[in-house]
Structures are given as structure tokens and as C-alpha cells.
Amino acid sequence: MEFNCLKFMCLLQLLSSLILVLASSIEASVPSTASAEIISRFQHYLQINTAQPNPHYYEAVDFLISQAKSLSLESHTLEFVQGKPLLLLKWPGSTPDLPSILLYSHTDVVPSEHHKWVYPPFSAHIDDDGNIYARGSQDMKCVGMQYVEAVRRLKASGFQPLRSIYLAFAPDEEIGGEDGAQKFAQSEIFDQLNVGVVLDEGLASPGENYSAFYAERSPWWLTIKATGAPGHGAKLYDNTAMENLLKSIESIRRFRASQFDMIKGGLMAEGEVVSVNMVFLKAGTPSPTGFVMNLQPSEAEAGFDIRVPPTADPESLEKRIAEEWAPASRNMTFSFMHQVTVYDKSGNRLITKTDSSNPWWTLFEDAIQKAGGKLGKPEIFPAATDSHHFRKRGLPAIGFSPMANTPILLHDHNEDLQCNGQLRLTDINFDLLFLNQDEYLKGIEIYESIIKAFATYVENGGNKESKAEL
Structure with a gap:
């Protein structure tokens, strides 16, 4: 009888341990309320059909303005060409004379062959594993909303930037950017922003290291x-x-x-x-x-x-x-x-330096590492983005989309962001591709770290926040 009781107690203890492990696992797999709201906002943006040749630009702009209002950001809608709005949001810095930070993205996406998608390309469907299917999930609505969410987190923490931060959502990148980024970069309005550095889109990385781009092919x-x-x-x-x-x-x-x-x-x-x-x-x-x-x-x-390539x-x-x-x-x-030329207005190659001579690059590297990310060797972007319009002005521009462990599918069917280990593109079944919400959420943390580092940097004085901590 005593043996049976002891056995029963051991089994009960084992069962209790299993229940705790299971509960912990369930808790880890279910997103928090805050995370669920973040993903919901991302889905909303993805569900707006901004595919060329007839993108619903104004619907996207209205949604983004609503996000700006919730964050008390200034918003201005610019139209260098009628019917192609460029939305500019501003978070004023406490030292506005310092060169500002431009977080750039575009709202349009490429067309889709709907019958070749597992789920409709503008449904932003989430499967049981948290994988999101949508056109624009890689190129580049993910980045635009990650900027917004990173700003939301920074504001909630009480952070106040020294430098003014601008978020630009431009039209027509997928058809050359001539009426959006090009006219924006050449405008007097842009001159008044006093931009010091630009962040734009990059590519996903199939491995664990993030990809970053210092130039692109013309x-x-x-x-x-x-x-x-x-x-x-x-x-x-x-x-x-x-x-x-x-x-x-x-x-x-x-x-x-x-x-x-x-x-x-x-x-x-x-x-x-x-x-x-x-x-x-x-x-x-x-x-x-x-x-x-x-x-x-x-x-x-x-x-x-x-x-x-510019080289x-x-x-x-x-x-x-x-x-x-x-x-x-x-x-x-x-x-x-x-x-497209490979030279800027001064006759220099359209290349952003990736060494200690460029403090923005050093800040960028350190911020990613601080947020728990790994950065691979800087690369030349194989295609074209709107970054070259800013590099032509002599500005440093870094192409970056925080998507590790993810196949590059920005224009493919079932465009997605996948968190799937060391997956190679040659291993992919193009009917079973998806966007993993965990990778998206991690990218927000990465941008939060980058924005914080950029916005507190003072030339010839290092990072103000770091010095205060010392």
C-alpha cells in the first residue's frame, strides 16, 4: 500500500510537470494582445490593393494617416504628380538643427496572378503556424509598417529623439519611381528636411544573418x-x-x-x-x-x-x-x-561607405547587434530601388529589410516571409510559401534599436545616450 501511494505521488508530480511545460508552450505559441494588434495592423495594410497598374494609393494613405494620428505624428501628403500621393510623417527632434533621419518605403506592389496563389494575394491570410500570405509582405509593406511600430514602441517608452525622424511612403517605385521618389529627392521640400541618412528596402536572407546593401545596380x-x-x-x-x-x-x-x-x-x-x-x-x-x-x-x-554595378x-x-x-x-x-547613371551629382560612384569613415554604418551595425541580430557582409543590391535617387544627392543610403531565415520572394507567387532555418532557394516548393509573424515582430525590435541609435547620434560627440549611460 505504501509503495502504491508513493508511485501515485510520483505520477502526480510528473503529470504536474508536464502540465506546466504544456502551459508554457501554449503561452509561448499564442501571441500577446499587443503582438496580435501589431499583426492586425500589418494585415490591414497588406489587404489594401496597391498593385500596379491601378494601385489604391489614397486608401493606403488614409490608413497610414490614421496610424500617424494615433502616434501624434505630423503628416503631410505631397503630390508631385496628380493621383500619386507621397505621405510624409514627422517626429520632431529636440535638436532640429541636426540632420534628420529618413525612413523610406513605397506603398505600391507588383501585380499578381491570383490563380497561382495558395491564398488570395490581398487576403493577408494567417495559417495555423502564424504564416502570413500577402503581396507586399516582403516588398515592402513589411518595412513601412515596421517603421511605424518601432516608432510606436519608442514613443511608449518615453524616448525623445534629438534628430527629427521622417517616415516617407512613396508611390510608383515598382514602375521606376519617377513621379514619387525622384521628384521628392529633387524638390525644395526635400532640401528643407535636411536629411542626413536614408534607410530603404533590402532583401530577405535565407540564412541567419541579415542582408544589408550599400549600393545597387543601375x-x-x-x-x-x-x-x-x-x-x-x-x-x-x-x-x-x-x-x-x-x-x-x-x-x-x-x-x-x-x-x-x-x-x-x-x-x-x-x-x-x-x-x-x-x-x-x-x-x-x-x-x-x-x-x-x-x-x-x-x-x-x-x-x-x-x-x-557602380563598381x-x-x-x-x-x-x-x-x-x-x-x-x-x-x-x-x-x-x-x-x-541610370552610376555617379552622383559630384561625379562619385553611387556607393554608401561601409567602414569607420561612415558613422551611420557603424551605428547601424552596432544597433543590430545590440538588438540580438546578426549582419552579414554588406552587398550590392542586384536590382534597382529608390535608394539611388538619394545617393545621387550624395546622401548615405542603406538598403535593409530585417528578414533572416527567409527565402527571397519579393515578386514571386505567394510572396512571403518565412522563418524556416537554413532553407535554400533550391529547396523551395513555390506552392507552400508564407510569411512568419515572428520574423516580422523581431524586425520591429531591430528597427527600434536602429532608430534609437541614429536619432541620438551627435557628430564629433558620439552617441549621446551611450555617454549618458557611462
């Missing part, structure tokens, strides 16, 4: 056109339009392969090489049933999306285009539909 959209005498499809001619264009395409293909080989060999990162991709090919004589098959065309044209030699590349890819000697011409 887009050159090149069209090459070849002309030649038309002729019968059965006869061999020299210097036909198609023959000359094919020679150019082959030359470009070899150059592309040489750049790609450097990436494959681990010699250079994707953002460090010149990428070239053919995006259209136009030739032939149309007929009611397709094309005339026994006639060689007199014209042939191809388009290429070229991305040029490349643009003059050498233009010479290659003129002499090798589209030589006049082969009856060829070329033109740029879009060509």
Missing part, C-alpha cells in the same frame, strides 16, 4: 536594331538583318556567360557583376496566319535588360555595345529606353 534597358535588304527565304545573303542580329546576340550571350561564371565560381556576388538578359525579340513579316515564311525581313530588333566601368561597357554588340559597320543601331 538599370540600362537597351534596344538593338539591325537592318538589311529583304530577300527570298531560299537565298543566302551577306549582312541580312537577322544574321547580324544573331551575331550580336551570340556576342552578348558569351559576355553574359563570363559574368555568370564568376558568380557560379564564387568569385563575385550577383550584385557585383554586369547582368544581361534578353527580354524581347522582334522580327519577321506578319501574315494573316502568322509570318511570311519565304521572306527574309529587312529589320530585326532585340531588347536587353542590363544591370550595371563597373560604364564607359567601357558603352564602348563594347557600340563596337561589338551593335556596330554600325553591320548596319546596326542601338538606343537606351532607360539608362
